[in-house]
Amino acid sequence: MIDISSNTNPHFRRWVDLNTSRGIKKHQEFILMGEKLVHEFLKNPSFKIKSEIICEGQRPLTSGKLAQSEKVTVFKLAKNLFREVDTIGTGFNLLILEPKEILPLSESKAKGLELICPLGDPTNLGALARSALAFGASKIILTEESCSPYLPKAIKASAGALLKMPIAKVGKFSEFISGRDDIFALDLKGENIARFPWPKDLYLAVGEEGPGFSGVQGLNKLSIPTQGVESLNATVAVSIALYEASKRL
Numbered sequence: 001m002i003d004i005s006s007n008t009n010p011h012f013r014r015w016v017d018l019n020t021s022r023g024i025k026k027h028q029e030f031i032l033m034g035e036k037l038v039h040e041f042l043k044n045p046s047f048k049i050k051s052e053i054i055c056e057g058q059r060p061l062t063s064g065k066l067a068q069s070e071k072v073t074v075f076k077l078a079k080n081l082f083r084e085v086d087t088i089g090t091g092f093n094l095l096i097l098e099p100k101e102i103l104p105l106s107e108s109k110a111k112g113l114e115l116i117c118p119l120g121d122p123t124n125l126g127a128l129a130r131s132a133l134a135f136g137a138s139k140i141i142l143t144e145e146s147c148s149p150y151l152p153k154a155i156k157a158s159a160g161a162l163l164k165m166p167i168a169k170v171g172k173f174s175e176f177i178s179g180r181d182d183i184f185a186l187d188l189k190g191e192n193i194a195r196f197p198w199p200k201d202l203y204l205a206v207g208e209e210g211p212g213f214s215g216v217q218g219l220n221k222l223s224i225p226t227q228g229v230e231s232l233n234a235t236v237a238v239s240i241a242l243y244e245a246s247k248r249l
Contacts (some may be wrong), residue, residue, distance in 0.1 A: 001060070005078040012077070015053065015085045015096070021148035024099065026042065030150035032056070032249050033088050033093040037160050041095065045165060048098040055082035061093050088152050094175060099150045105141055105168040110182065110202065112138025113245055116205040118145040118173035124151060127156025127235045133161040135242040139201070140165050143173040177205055183219055188230070190221030193241055198248040207236050 004012055015031065017023030024030050029050060032038055041047075042061060051073045053063045060074045077085065086094060115137050119125040123145055132140055140162075142148075147154065148168075149162045170176045177183050183203040188192075205219070224240055226232060232240070 001074045001076055003076050004074040009080060012081055019087050024148045024150050029096050030099050031152055032097055033090045033152045038093055038095055039189055046096040049095055050098055053077060053208060055096040057092055077163055088156055102167050102169045105170050110203045111201055114139040114141055114203050116141045116203055118143040120145055120147050122147050122151040122154035123157045124235050126154040126162060128238060129158040129161040129165055131239040131242050133165055135246040137242060140167045141165060142169045143176060144171050145173055184222055185219045186241055187221035188223055190223035193222045193224055193244045196222055198245045207234055
């Protein structure tokens with residue numbers, strides 16, 4: 001076990017950096033936070049565990065639970081340093097994991113319901129991933145504008161779904177969806193989702209934060225009828241659409 005009490009320690013500085021998409025990409029590490037998520041992960045680890053971080057007064061979880069070849073280094077942080085790394089405030093052991101490479105989208109056509117998510121807010125991305133897993137979406141597609149799916153807030157909001165869903169990446173959102181007739185998007189003036197004959201294979205696009213689908217030609221548009229409000233939050237709307245699709249697919 002390695003004790004760290006200085007905020008100039010290079011390990012500590014690296015872990016603080018893992019609370020940004022850029023830091024995750026640079027260091028090829030991410031932090032798994034949350035008592036339930038950590039316990040569930042350790043039952044069947046699906047990512048390489050690089051190290052464990054504990055606070056003063058805590059005991060390691062990885063010691064004795066993993067095979068000899070999988071033993072990891074445990075770091076013990078002073079309480080003030082632990083709080084800086086534990087940005088969600090779980091107060092529980094943290095696992096440093098190695099992210100899996102997110103490969104470019106290879107197929108030219110959707111296989112099942114694939115969700116295009118140009119979301120820069122980790123909480124929104126996590127919430128959508130949770131719904132995607134719950135309602136049987138086959139894949140999440142991240143665009144150039146998307147935040148890292150390995151951010152602590154994203155993983156927490158997804159209840160771990162981002163560690164289970166297949167993920168691919170493409171370039172800019174507007175360029176990927178422009179001029180295609182196989183992408184469906186939620187819009188106020190689209191076809192009612194309750195009457196839409198959902199195809200087995202389709203791309204469902206979430207409006208980009210801010211511009212949405214303005215100026216994009218050729219999209220198939222779907223709508224969710226509402227009363228008393230002009231529109232729904234994007235994550236809520238897509239979750240409803242995913243549920244509706246799950247009943248037909």
